[in-house]
Amino acid sequence: MMSKETYVGGDIIETTGGNNLSYAKDVIENIGLQVIQDGKTNGVFYGINKDAPIISTNINLKKFLVHFRRPKNYDGKYGFDWLREEYIYPMVTVTNDNNGNPINAPTALCKNTTALKQEYLNGVVNNIKPYTINYYPAWLAIFPHTTTSQFPHGSDMHENGVNLDLQIDEIDQIISDGTEILFESQNQYLKISPKKIAISDVISSNRKSRNVNGRNINYYKLERKVNIKCTGGVLNKHEEIKVFAKLDQEKVEVGKLMVYKNNVIPKAEIVVVNVLTGGNKAQLKDDYQYLFKRQSFNQALIRAEVKVDTEFDLNKLNTNPDINNFLISVNGYSAKKKLSEIIRLYELYGKYTVPGGINSNNTHRTYLFFTSLSSGGTRGICSLNQNNVWGNSYLVFNIGLQNPRTIIHECGHSFSLPHTFEQAGNPRHVFYQGYTDAYMDYDWRQGGSPNPYSSKMYSIFKWQWEIMRNDRSLIFNY
Known part of the structure; x- marks a missing residue:
């Protein structure tokens, strides 16, 4: 029978x-x-505490995938990026394209989905395709915690590691059958805990469901379940944490986390200049140094530090005809001209001048000018030459002084990052404006509606890490 x-x-x-x-x-x-x-x-x-041997031979490992995700309270304190489903599938209704033309249809948020998928495989040594499904690993970037003798550019920023969520996507319905999820790192400096999780712990959480491109996926979310740290040494290449599902003798790789190499930590030195032009003194956001160091460029493993905080008081120099003419005419200037004139005047009369100019290849510092001047609705602007090459300086106007995204957004331009929706100058990827949580996006959409992430735009994408790390203004020998 x-x-x-x-x-x-x-x-x-x-x-x-x-x-x-x-x-x-x-x-x-x-x-x-x-x-x-x-x-x-x-x-x-009928007995008590008798171990039952395995009887049925048709109990097979249930199929599922494991993904690493960042927790909901993420605020930029480490680098974490993954291929969002809405970036490659038509899951979000886009009202207008980047030229303002109406769309009003579910649309993938990235215009070239094939190229974007490849970004998350670049640097992956061992691609996996569990159960014939293409798998795109998430990427983590953390500083190594080291002594000076182990590595002089280590940091205590991630001394205690980072806690990540796990997302378990069902292919088969998961049951409590003794399956274990195992985590394996082959690098002695890359630690993960716990090293295994029982499937019973997974199904004790609430089972959820989401629709991806017309396909219903049941899944479990384990919040802040795993801790990952790099301690005692550095990662000389991109490393992986493999995830296995194991039941009896059956073991299948069902997930992976890529950890960005951290053996080279460039430094970004920032000169902050308060440009006084009369009226009220400009006041930059109190925690702007914290933003630079721990909520933005640290994601790309760049040590960003304010080295100079100074004033450029044009009022005290108003007997100079050049400066006096600027003070008389400045309110009629465009935002771009305001910045170019302030740079010109600072290079002539400022305290920390640069041979060859601030925006030349001689510059290994980034200049943040800020002012109480207005420029219509413009919060800030970064220098850009006729060849679409971003400069090493930017200006924050009065309405942007207390906006943390503006301070980082414009500095991101100075580190060679275009807008996420930029279509000119052969950008690496193009998204629709106002639909992502990226620093380099806008907090409003074409058509006028707000970006739903406007209060939490902390993301710097993995491919943007690489662009910034190659910027000409960074210092590698220090």
């Missing part, structure tokens, strides 16, 4: 229609009921 296997609950699988009643691998103790198979007799044995 053919048997039929049915999931009952707990750790029990009931086989009916055959000669025996079998249990899954994990034993429920103290229930007074065990099944045994002695090679001669199948049946029910």
Whole structure:
């Protein structure tokens, strides 16, 4: 007689229609009921705390995928990036394209989805395709915690590691059958804890569902479940943490986290200049230094530090005809001209001048000018030459002084990053304006609606890390 296997609950699988009643691998103790198979007799044995052997041979590892995700309270304190589903599938209604033309249809938020997918495979040594499904790993960037002798450019920023979420996507329905999720790192400096999670811990959380491109996916989310740190040394190449599902002798790689190499930590030195032009003194956001160091460019493993905080008081120099003419005419200038004139005057009369000019290749510092001047609705502007090459300086106007995104957004331009929606100058990827949580996006959309992430735009994408790390203003020998 053919048997039929049915999931009952707990750790029990009931086989009916055959000669025996079998249990899954994990034993429920103290229930007074065990099944045994002695090679001669199948049946029910009433006993206490007797271990039941594996009876059924058709208990197979259930299929699922494991993804690393950042927790909901993420605020830029480490680099984390992954291929968002809405970037490559038409899941979000886009009202207008980047030229303002109406769309009003579900649209993938990145215009070239094939190229974007490849970004998350660049640097991956061992691509995986579990159950014939293309897998795109998330990327993590953390500073190494080292002594000076181990590595002089280490940091205590991630001394305690970072805590990440796990997202477990079902292919088969997951049951409590004794499966374990294992995490393996081959690099001695890259640590993950715990090293394994029981599947029973997974299904004890709430089962959720999401629709991806017309396909319903059931999944579990374990919040801040794993801790990852780099300690005692550096990662000389991109490293991986492999994720396996294991049941008995069956073991399948079902996930992966890529950890960005951290053996080179460039430094960005920032000169902050308060440009006084009369009226009220400009006041930059109090925690702007914290933003530079711990909520933005640290994601790209760049050590950003304010080295000079100074004033350029044009009022005290108003007897100079050049400066006096600027003070008389400045309110009629465009934002671009305001910046170019302030740079010109600072290079002539400022305290920290640069041979060859601030925006030349001689500059290994980034200049943040800020002012109480207005320029219409413009919050800030970065220098850009006729060849679409970003300069090493930018200006924050009065309405941008207290806006943390403006301070970082314009500095991102100075580190060679275009807008995420930039279409000119052969950008690496183009998204629709106002639909992402990226620093380099806008907090409003074409058509006038606000970006839903406007208060939490902390993301710098993995491919943007690489652009910034190659910027001409960075210092590598220090």
